[in-house]
Amino acid sequence: MKPARFDYARPATLAEALALLAQPDAAVLAGGQSLMPMMNLRVARPALLVDINRLPLGEITLAGGTLRIGALARHAEVLASPLVALAAPLLPQALAQVAHAAIRNRGTLGGSLSLADPAAELPACMLALDATLVVASAARGERRIPAGAFFLGLYSTALASDELLLAAELPAAAPGWRFAFLEVARRHGDFAMAGVALALGPNAARLALCGVEAGQRRQPAAEAALAAGDPAAAIAALASTDAMDSPELSAAHRRHLAQVLLRRALAHLEAADAAA
Amino acid sequence: MTHIGQPLPRAATARLVAGRGSYLDDVSARGEVHAAFLRSPYPHAGFRITGTEAARALPGVVAVLTEADLAAVCQPWQTKTGSAPGMVSPPQRALAKDEACYQGEPIAMVLALSRAVAEDAAELVEVEWQELPAITNLAAALEADAPPAHQGLTSNLAWSTELKGGDIEAAFAAAALVVEDRLTFTRSTGVTLEPRGVLAQYNPASQALEVRISHQMPHQLQRHLADLLGVPLGRVRVICPDVGGGFGLKMHVYPDEIATCAAARLLGRPVRFVADRAEALLSDIHAREHIVEARMAVDAEGRILGFDVQDVQGLGAYSIFPRSSTTEGVSALRSLGAPYRFSAYRGRLRSVLQNKVPTGQYRSVGHPVGIAVAERLVDLAAAARGEDPLEFRRRNLVAQAEMPWVNPLGARMAELSHQQCLAKLEALLDLPTLRTEIAAMRAAGRCIGLGFASIVEFTATGPEGYGRAGVLVAAVDTVVLSLEPSGEVTARASISEIGQGTTQGLAQVVSDALGVAPDQVLMGSGDTATTPHGGGAWASRGAAIGGEAAWGAGRKLRAEVLAAAAALLQCAPETLDVRDGRITDASGPRMTLAELAETVTFRGYELPAGVQPQLTVAHHYRREQDTALTTNGFQASLVEIDAETGIITPLRHWAVGDCGRLLNPLLVEGQVRGGVVQGIGEALFEACRYDETGQFLSGTLADYLLPMAGEMPDITVAHVETPYSGSVLGAKGAGEAGTAGAPAAILNAVNDALAPHGASVSELPVTPGVVLRALGRLA
Amino acid sequence: MLPPDEPTAAIACTVNGQAIRTQVPLRRSLVDWLRHDVGLTGSHVGCEHGVCGACHVRVDGLVVRGCLMLAVQADGAAIETIEGAADALTLALQQAFFEKAALQCGFCTPGMILQAAELLAANPAPSRAEVREALSGNYCRCTGYQPIVDAVMAVGAALHAK
Incomplete structure (x- = not known):
């Protein structure tokens, strides 16, 4: 299928882009790796495509203990970035499992976070890494949203329709913290049937799941158990997640996988510790 | 002979690696218009097209056509075959009339200056739909209260038959052991990477139709186009350029392709239709939807006495034209147990209409079903006897001295080399070492299984097949x-x-x-x-x-x-x-x-x-003897199951086959490996799913999972060469045996892995959910 | 041909080194434009939803899904298709695919070769598993993948030997 008609604009400045996004039925075109398939299937029919690929939003910087990844950073760039490997080692673990090389050449961090696909890896990583998302609109200027308040549900975020995600800011990995991203997928590069993003620190933990609940969020009960040094309780806590139910993948199936993956993630970190 | 048998690279591929192929959509005709179809969104519905003005008014639209428009130039068709006497399959049209009987059935077509505009206009065609009760579930289709797949039918049973030979009651009465299982096979489909497509031109002055089409058999289509469109055969030219995969999918008469040719005839200008992937998955033939209940009788010495089989086969809304979808059911029954010696057989086939796209001949027609059933029963029998599965097979394989062998179904098998293939397979596997390795992996807590399949494939059908059935298929x-x-x-x-x-x-x-x-x-x-x-x-x-x-x-x-x-x-x-x-x-x-x-x-x-x-x-x-040429082989599969996630990973695969004289081993091995992977796809990934209301759920390649490079194993291939004695060259068919045996080998390997856990599966594809349920980890 | 009201935009880019300035319909994908308007039919359309990899082309040196980029986005870019890819890796891969029968119908082959060339440029000595992983976004329905892996490994080994 071919897309339904749309208008197209390619702003050269952020201000221009934000002005365009204030128009009705405008959609941001970044990497296009999710939007274009939906448009080709005519599931998405924006009136106006705002192509932000010319905006200078792809930078990756590390300063003052904060890793800032621009929304237009391509998956392949984030995956290969030494700064990211240093300050957010969870991300390369996850990105190696995101889609395929050609998709990673085009797909962007901002696109993945803005779409909030429940099965996507990067939202879970942002939650587990305690990211802050920087967004802007013409009407209200810039605001900063903690990841926990950004992801609201199935394909739903705190981004207003006139807002653009500019960057993700992540506190650089603190000493003593360890990270694991594990997922189960039918085939290499497929969206996760279930995945866990885990940051484990001294008496603290941050845990998020993908592919399990419709809206990605931290798992406070499991985190508390992990912080208290009770992994069994943490795994048990995942039995009460509000998992999605679909014909091919039941809620019970997703919860089961989440539990298996958390146990494996913990074992993985333990083995890494033992090796170190 | 110096070149026959040499592994020469294919000359034609020099173009293809350079991107200089010429596939259907690589060539355009001046003045062409693009077709898009409005397809039924419902599995079963009455409809009335109430308005086409808005669609016609869209700039760039050339025509909007319905069944009434095409009726002037295009006849309906109906599948009839002497192989399935009395079969019920209603007439089919290029565009449906009043009633749509499967989701995706075309009901109107738009011709426009671009495909995008044609799609825009198709959305503007006004239709009054009256949803009708739909039957998609195969198990439910024969129940007394099942809604009919077509209005006016009193039953969804399109055809039934019984194939039998020998004394089945006596065989089971004499049995020391009876094993049985019920296996379900979910529909899969061919997914040629190049979707179906056609570019049709009609010259009203010369009254000649020229059709470029991605198709497997230009002459068959030429005949049907001549008949359906009323153009003398000699004035129909069908050209099949480079074809981006066939697998049986591109050999049927498809309504959208016929409609495209009819539209070209009506308009007198070139019309192009290229299926997009979503409509391909929805409208290409599907295949292999079966529920098989089978029993096998074995005597005290471990010899197979007979098979008793009931197969319910899903046809979809029509039996496919011209070959008839029932062929697959008959082929499944015929291939079941064909490598083995037995004296009694009863196979009952019921072919059932449903509100789904028709099923049709797809690579290795029916064989993967019949072989999976028989090989599952053979493994069950070996296990029940506490015997090595290869020993059980070895005892029961028809020996060379017994050939030509005519089994109780009347299937004639000649010049097969079961014993040599088995010996070669055992040597390739280095079985004692492999068994030791498997034991060690299991001792380390890994869930590993080794499975086998013995195969007879009926290939290279001669004139007896379709010819005697009155079907216009040249052999x-x-x-x-x-x-x-x-x-x-x-x-x-x-x-x-x-x-x-x-x-x-x-x-x-x-x-x-x-x-x-x-x-x-x-x-x-x-x-x-x-x-x-x-x-x-x-x-x-x-x-x-x-x-x-x-x-x-x-x-x-x-x-x-x-x-x-x-x-x-x-x-x-x-x-x-x-x-x-x-x-x-x-x-x-x-x-x-x-x-x-x-x-x-x-x-x-x-x-x-x-x-x-x-x-x-x-x-x-023209081959004067042997309805089909039988080929034989063995496959083995080594799989690992992650018992916690249910993910199955094929680790290794072996295929030994005898397809007679090898004209070019490089090509034959390509056929075998590609066929095996198609079979692995069928065993582990591929499924056409429908929800309970009959809505198709596998409409994109993100939903219909094909095997990809990352999950597929390396495949060791070896040959035994027993030339067919009835021809000069002695070649037999090689294109389908890989697909025929792989699902059975995988199914048996999975069950071998699950057996120590007290679990088993009887369903293809074996998805992670199927595994976890079998292991009791999921309800 | 286009209806009179189809929205278009002007683009200027290079395709296989040739400078082009033209109008493109806004909703035409890069691969459709290359195939139907430029006449480079070597990249193919297998799904239009970014799954199969048959549409691969290089944009500014990177392999991308041609069905998920709009032609209008090619403005200012350097586009390369299989027909114009004359780098040594691509040529060696084409020869190896030919010799090892790493294709049957050939529909996936151009996309597959471009992806393999990108892999070998970054990792000249990949393992079989790495080749399989790198090609996991390219469907082949004919070969079962093994001869494709063989061909890529052979080119990798030849590179290594140099």
């Missing part, structure tokens, strides 16, 4: 050769090329038959205007049937060449030979083929009186 082929003045040989074959490499194999045959280098043989196929009528590509027939035609043509041309050369050289033809493009005698080369052809073509005065060399010859081949 004969012809090759025409011309010696060009350059010394090159142009060949035109009614066999067609769909990527399997048949034309390379035929070039090697011509090369040896005539005495020229293979690269001097320029193969042409896939065009009704340039090739004689013949069967095209189906049933793994290229080498066995096309090869014989090529050989015969090559020998005829050689005789002509020798006679002409003898006349020029004033010697006896018997003293001459043709080697590497040169005519030689005992003293060495005397002239080249180019010199001879130049003389004949441009300097005919040099020839003696009465000598009329025929440098263009044709050879037609």
Whole structure:
């Protein structure tokens, strides 16, 4: 299928882009790796495509203990970035499992976070890494949203329709913290049937799941158990997640996988510790 | 013979690796318009098209057509076959009339200056829908209160039959052991990477229709287009350019393709239709939807006594035209247990109409189903007897001395090499070592399984098959050769090329038959205007049937060449030979083929009186015996199951096969490996799913999972060569055996892995959910 | 041909080194434009939803899904298709695919070769598993993948030997 008609604009400045996004039925075109398939299937029919690929939003910087990844950073760039490997080692673990090389050449961090696909890896990583998302609109200027308040549900975020995600800011990995991203997928590069993003620190933990609940969020009960040094309780806590139910993948199936993956993630970190 | 049997690369692929192929959508016609179809969103609905004005008014729209428009130029068709007497399959039209019987059935078409605009306009066609009760679930379709798939039908049973031989009651009464299982097979589909497509042009002045189409058999389609559109056969030209995969999918009569040709006839301008992937998954034939309940009787010595089988097969809304979807059910029953000696068989087939797209012949038609069922029963019997599964098989395989073997179904098998294939497989596997490795992996907590499958595949169907059933499918082929003045040989074959490499194999045959280098043989196929009528590509027939035609043509041309050369050289033809493009005698080369052809073509005065060399010859081949050529083989699969996630990883796969003489082992191995992976896909990934209301759920390649490089194992391939004694070359079919046996080998491997956990599965594809439920980890 | 009201935009880019300035319909994908308007039919359309990889082309040196980029986005870019890819890796891969029968119908082959070339440029000595992983976004329905892996490994080994 071919897309339904749309208008197209390619702003050269952020201000221009934000002005365009204030128009009705405008959609941001970044990497296009999710939007274009939906448009080709005519599931998405924006009136106006705002192509932000010319905006200078792809930078990756590390300063003052904060890793800032621009929304237009391509998956392949984030995956290969030494700064990211240093300050957010969870991300390369996850990105190696995101889609395929050609998709990673085009797909962007901002696109993945803005779409909030429940099965996507990067939202879970942002939650587990305690990211802050920087967004802007013409009407209200810039605001900063903690990841926990950004992801609201199935394909739903705190981004207003006139807002653009500019960057993700992540506190650089603190000493003593360890990270694991594990997922189960039918085939290499497929969206996760279930995945866990885990940051484990001294008496603290941050845990998020993908592919399990419709809206990605931290798992406070499991985190508390992990912080208290009770992994069994943490795994048990995942039995009460509000998992999605679909014909091919039941809620019970997703919860089961989440539990298996958390146990494996913990074992993985333990083995890494033992090796170190 | 110097080139037959050599692993030569396929000449034609030099174009394809360079991106210089010519597939259907690579060529356009001036003034063409693009078609898009409005398809039923419902599995079953009455409808009335109430308005096409808005669609017509859209700038760029050329026409909006409905059934009423096409009826003027296009007849309906109905599937009838002597192989399934009394079958109920309602007439089918290029565009549905009043009632849509499957989701995706085309009900209107829009022609516009671009595909995008045609799609825009299709959304504007106004339709009043009356949803009707739909039946999609196979198990429920025969229940008394099931809604009929077509209004007015009293039952969804399209056809039933019973194949039997021997005394089945006595066999089961005498059995020391009876094993049984119920296996379910979810629909899968071919997914050629190039979707179906057609570019049709009608010249009203010459009343001639020219159709370029991605299709496996140009001549079959030519005949149907002539019949349906009322154009004399000789004025219908069908051209199949490079075809991006066939697998049986591109050999049926599809409503959208016929509608495109009809529209071209109505409009008098070129019309292009290329299916997008979503509509391909929705409208291409599906295949292999079966529920099979089967029992096998075994005596106290572990000998198979008989099979008792009930197969319910989903047809979809129509039995596919022209071959009939029932063929798959019959083939499943025929292939079930075919490698083994047994004395009684009863197979009951019920073929059922449903509100789904029709099923049809797809690579290895029916065999994967029948073989999976039989091989599962064989493993169950071996396990019940506490016996090695290969020992059980070895005892029951039909021995060479017993052949030709006619089993109780009347299936005749000859020149099979079960024992040699088994021995070769055991050697390849290094079974004692492999068993030790498996034991060690299991001891380390890994869930590992090894599975086997023994295969008989019925290939290269002869004229007895469809011919006797009254279905217009050619089982004969012809090759025409011309010696060009350059010394090159142009060949035109009614066999067609769909990527399997048949034309390379035929070039090697011509090369040896005539005495020229293979690269001097320029193969042409896939065009009704340039090739004689013949069967095209189906049933793994290229080498066995096309090869014989090529050989015969090559020998005829050689005789002509020798006679002409003898006349020029004033010697006896018997003293001459043709080697590497040169005519030689005992003293060495005397002239080249180019010199001879130049003389004949441009300097005919040099020839003696009465000598009329025929440098263009044709050879037609019809096999006079053996309805099909049986081939045999073994496969083995080693899999690992992650018992916590249910993910199955094929680790290794082995395939040993006997397809008679190998024309080109590189091509045969390509067929085997590709076929095996298609079979693994069927076993582990591929499924056409529907929800409870009959809505299709597998409409994109993100939903319909194909096997990809990351998950597939390396496949070890070996051959046993038992040439078919009834032909010159002795080749049999090679294109489908990989697909035939892989699902069974995988299913058995999975069950071997699960057995220590007290679990088993009887469902394809074996998804992670199926595994976890079998292990009791999921409810 | 286009209806009179189809929205278009002007673009200027290079395709296989040739500078082009033209109008493109806004909703035409890069691969459709290359195939139907530029006449480079070597990259194919297998799904239009970014799954199969048959549409691969290089944009500014990176392999991308041609069905998920709009032609209008090619403005200012350097586009390369299989027909124009004349780098040594691509040529060696084409020869190896030919020799090892790493294709049957050939529909996936151009996309597959471009992806393999990108892999070998970054990792000249990949393992079989790495080749399989790198090609996991390219469907082949004919070969079962093994001869493709063989061909890529052979080119990798030849590179290594140099």
